Ligand SMILES: Nc1ncnc2c1ncn2[C@@H]1O[C@H](COP(=O)(O)OP(=O)(O)O)[C@@H](O)[C@H]1O
């Protein structure tokens with residue numbers, strides 16, 4: 098269960114986010130959509146401990162969230178792999194506190210999950226964009242986080258790879274990660290993956306819509322209920338009049 | 343499966359015809375020096391320029407052979423290498439430590455960096471009278487001078503390298519809770535290695551330049567001394583032989599550093615690593 102109360106983030110005099118309150122936990126995947134620049138990444142960076150909170154509080158399962166923690170993992174828009182380190186060392190980066198054998202075991206398991214076990218000794222420069230992003234996902238999953246944060250994880254991929262990764266993400270993440278927060282500006286991506294979607298507008302980022310998505314998974318992008326939800330979100334963002342015009 | 347194909351495709355291709363291409367490039371690079379030596383030879387044997395101004399290339403070669411066979415070259419060269427090597431090692435060690443600290447710690451940078459920049463404006467050789475005064479005419483003053491001039495390039499490049507590490511990679515370290523020493527060894531140092539090697543190459547080049555100057559100013563051994571001896575005794579072929587030895591020293595150490603760099607930086611995804 099994650100909750101944020103009266104969260105505010107300002108960069109000097111410029112308020113990028115808030116006040117914003119929400120909580121989630123019963124849903125597996127919470128989608129966060131909104132136009133570019135509205136403050137989505139800022140929200141993620143606050144939860145990840147990469148930005149200091151200006152005002153407000155966050156909690157994960159009752160513990161206050163005040164900085165980077167091992168049970169909150171991040172996948173960025175770019176893979177952000179360390180170019181000098183092998184795939185194995187990249188994935189094991191956050192497991193420095195574990196003994197070698199345990200670390201190796203966890204890394205191997207994570208690499209198998211993203212189907213890259215054969216590339217454990219490769220360098221990042223030898224990977225395609227999709228593979229590199231899967232290594233980034235393995236690095237986030239390796240410590241079995243309670244909350245996984247994804248910031249437009251597939252936006253930099255080509256359209257075909259993107260659809261493939263969207264279809265496989267839930268298999269990869271599995272039920273081991275109780276909560277996933279998926280930030281995206283791709284409404285269809287949010288609809289394919291999320292159990293609930295909050296629509297942001299801004300800056301400063303604020304919630305303008307909160308929608309439960311009760312469609313069975315895997316979801317068909319062409320189905321009528323799917324398209325109805327899509328229209329609903331588009332209307333929220335742009336207004337019915339603009340869409341009709 | 344398609345992933346495998348992509349990775350293999352990226353690795354190969356660089357290998358095909360690599361040797362042939364290198365030989366071809368070597369050939370092209372040798373055209374100009376070969377022509378210059380030929381022109382030099384023809385000018386010298388024609389007698390239009392007196393021998394005390396322009397010795398024949400073969401005479402220079404003769405000197406090189408003689409220096410090797412009498413063991414003189416080995417003696418002088420080992421002295422020079424020790425001076426350059428010890429000075430370089432001292433200067434680079436200090437520069438590495440200070441460069442990493444000033445790159446990483448903003449407070450430290452504000453205290454130390456302006457002073458180092460101010461000191462850098464003093465031409466290295468201008469220190470030599472003071473160094474001779476403080477350390478004597480012997481080896482110590484030469485080590486000190488070479489250490490001083492090799493310090494700056496490594497210091498500046500290391501600092502810039504550490505300070506300029508991609509914020510995005512540092513954030514990866516932060517979300518993985520690397521702190522202090524671990525952030526340094528896992529992320530900051532590897533990321534700044536390319537820039538560190540640039541500094542090493544510059545310093546090595548300067549080390550040889552200043553070595554000659556130091557040996558010309560007061561030494562009883564070393565290649566620089568031999569060169570001065572050639573001048574004093576009116577043997578320009580010996581002078582040119584010494585010049586060639588210096589060129590070889592510089593080139594060999596440069597190749598050594600860039601070869602190490604190429605291996606250490608093999609992870610770089612660039613077009614011409616280490617060239
Ligand atoms: N470090 C920063 N300093 C100043 N302004 C920032 C900073 N980071 C983000 N912003 C501003 O905050 C707003 C939201 O940015 P961001 O969260 O990246 O948007 P999104 O991810 O939704 O595209 C933007 O107007 C952006 O310019």
Ligand SMILES: [Mg+2]
Nearest residue numbers: 137138139249
């Ligand atoms: Mg963003």
